[in-house]
Amino acid sequence: MNHLNEEQLVLHYYGEPGDAPPVEAHLAECQSCRAAYQSLQCLLNTVDVTVPQRPEDYGAQVWQRLNLPLHRPQARFWLLPRNWAMAAAAAVLLVAAFLAGRWQRPASPPPQVAVTGRLRERVLLVALGDHLERSQMILVELANATPELGRGGGRLDISYERSAAEDLLEANRLYRQTAQRTGDAAAANILDDLERTLLEIAHSPSNVSQTQLADLRKQIEDQGILFKVRIFGSRVREREAPVSAANRNL
Amino acid sequence: MEESDLCVVARVRAGDGDGFRLLVERHSRSVFRLAYRMTGNEQDAEDVVQETFLRAFRQLHRYESRASFATWLYRIAANYSLDLIRSRKRHFDHRQHANGEERDPLLSIPSTDPGPDRTAFSSQIQERMTEALNELTPQERTAFVLRHFEGQTIGEIRAVLGIGENAAKHSIFRAVQKLRKTLEPLVNVP
Numbered sequence: 001m002n003h004l005n006e007e008q009l010v011l012h013y014y015g016e017p018g019d020a021p022p023v024e025a026h027l028a029e030c031q032s033c034r035a036a037y038q039s040l041q042c043l044l045n046t047v048d049v050t051v052p053q054r055p056e057d058y059g060a061q062v063w064q065r066l067n068l069p070l071h072r073p074q075a076r077f078w079l080l081p082r083n084w085a086m087a088a089a090a091a092v093l094l095v096a097a098f099l100a101g102r103w104q105r106p107a108s109p110p111p112q113v114a115v116t117g118r119l120r121e122r123v124l125l126v127a128l129g130d131h132l133e134r135s136q137m138i139l140v141e142l143a144n145a146t147p148e149l150g151r152g153g154g155r156l157d158i159s160y161e162r163s164a165a166e167d168l169l170e171a172n173r174l175y176r177q178t179a180q181r182t183g184d185a186a187a188a189n190i191l192d193d194l195e196r197t198l199l200e201i202a203h204s205p206s207n208v209s210q211t212q213l214a215d216l217r218k219q220i221e222d223q224g225i226l227f228k229v230r231i232f233g234s235r236v237r238e239r240e241a242p243v244s245a246a247n248r249n250l
Numbered sequence: 251m252e253e254s255d256l257c258v259v260a261r262v263r264a265g266d267g268d269g270f271r272l273l274v275e276r277h278s279r280s281v282f283r284l285a286y287r288m289t290g291n292e293q294d295a296e297d298v299v300q301e302t303f304l305r306a307f308r309q310l311h312r313y314e315s316r317a318s319f320a321t322w323l324y325r326i327a328a329n330y331s332l333d334l335i336r337s338r339k340r341h342f343d344h345r346q347h348a349n350g351e352e353r354d355p356l357l358s359i360p361s362t363d364p365g366p367d368r369t370a371f372s373s374q375i376q377e378r379m380t381e382a383l384n385e386l387t388p389q390e391r392t393a394f395v396l397r398h399f400e401g402q403t404i405g406e407i408r409a410v411l412g413i414g415e416n417a418a419k420h421s422i423f424r425a426v427q428k429l430r431k432t433l434e435p436l437v438n439v440p
Contacts, residue, residue, distance in 0.1 A: 006423070006427070007419070007420075007423045010422065010423050010426045011419060011422075011423075014397055014398075014422070016404060016419075040426075040430075043429075043430055043433060043434060044398070044426070046375060046433070047379065047398060047429060047433070048379070049286070049287050049376075049379060049380070049383070049399070050376060051282070051283045051286045051287065052286065052292055054278070054279050054282055058278050058279055058282070059274055059275030059276065059277075059278040059279065060275060062274050062275075062278040062299055062300065062303065063271050063274045063275060063278075065300060066274065066300065066303055066304060066307075068267065068270065068304075068307055137308055140305055140308075140309075141308075141309065141312075143329070143333070144305070144309070144326065144329055221333075221336075224337055226333060227333065227334075227337040
């Protein structure tokens with residue numbers, strides 16, 4: 001047997017099965033390979049990363065922060081197209097109410113009107129936050145779908161994601177138009193990118209091949225849309241908090 | 251006797267959403283460890299933990315019991331960490347391109363939790379280790395962390411990264427080569 005190369009030594013260190021017996025036999029006989037292997041062992045044995053300790057009740061803390069929507073009967077509730085349609089319709093009404101409020105608001109609103117304005121803003125932020133969260137879920141589902149999960153000859157059924165994307169499109173259009181009207185170019189751009197991705201998903205077949213899924217994933221990844229939506233969503237949630245606090249203090 | 255993950259998952263799927271709490275409490279620490287090794291900083295690791303359980307809860311209908319629940323969870327955590335470090339890298343590359351010289355913020359994060367008995371030498375190794383890990387591409391880092399720290403098989407690493415067996419092996423190999431280049435001068439190898 002020729003001398004072992006570095007790749008063989010690395011794989012042997014990690015106990016990859018395959019050619020283990022010949023590698024071991026060679027190491028027993030060849031002093032130079034044994035020395036090279038010992039050197040690699042010594043180095044890899046030192047590779048460690050000190051991970052900060054978490055408290056004993058860390059799991060409970062994570063659970064508290066998650067604040068999962070457990071009142072829903074099943075996780076798949078969100079993926080039922082009928083519910084998406086209802087949510088989208090509600091969001092559309094909320095945006096319309098918000099826009100109406102903005103246009104009708106007098107120059108110096110009396111205190112009661114200011115309260116109504118804040119409530120409207122809170123309602124819009126909550127609706128927008130939910131919209132972004134739902135969109136994120138669709139993108140995450142597709143980004144994480146692997147060919148191994150596909151059934152029926154490597155195809156994947158994305159009919160839930162597809163109809164959910166269809167339902168989200170209308171609300172997204174309204175949010176984008178609102179952002180454009182109010183001069184929030186950054187938000188309008190993100191919503192525009194999101195709209196194109198949702199459109200792409202909505203126009204995909206219900207059963208996608210591995211190649212089609214890879215194309216969708218590539219589009220999601222190339223645009224960095226998941227990251228953008230996530231950051232935008234966090235900002236909306238941050239804005240939502242002070243408005244909620246102001247409402248509580250009234 | 252402790253209820254198995256599989257039984258808890260079945261309960262949650264049947265509508266007992268509160269059962270998910272048990273899974274969160276069981277696996278939070280290990281997901282955090284993986285996330286920290288993948289992202290290299292505490293804040294991002296916390297973010298990954300949060301997002302991992304959120305995604306797991308929402309995608310529970312997609313979990314197939316062929317793999318253990320922990321493996322499935324790690325796959326979600328690794329994928330999200332990978333997305334995060336890729337986005338950071340893209341963002342950083344873009345900013346670096348636009349602004350000229352700029353140091354990667356990940357590199358400036360101090361090594362945390364040194365421990366009172368850590369020697370200056372091991373501290374130096376830790377710092378170089380952090381730097382060396384940050385030099386890896388997202389794919390190399392993911393493959394290396396999953397193999398070296400988590401003991402995942404090549405098959406599992408392939409599934410996380412969506413690459414072939416040879417590419418997965420090669421990513422580990424390249425990662426080791428890069429780490430070796432950085433760390434060998436510090437380690438007294440025979």
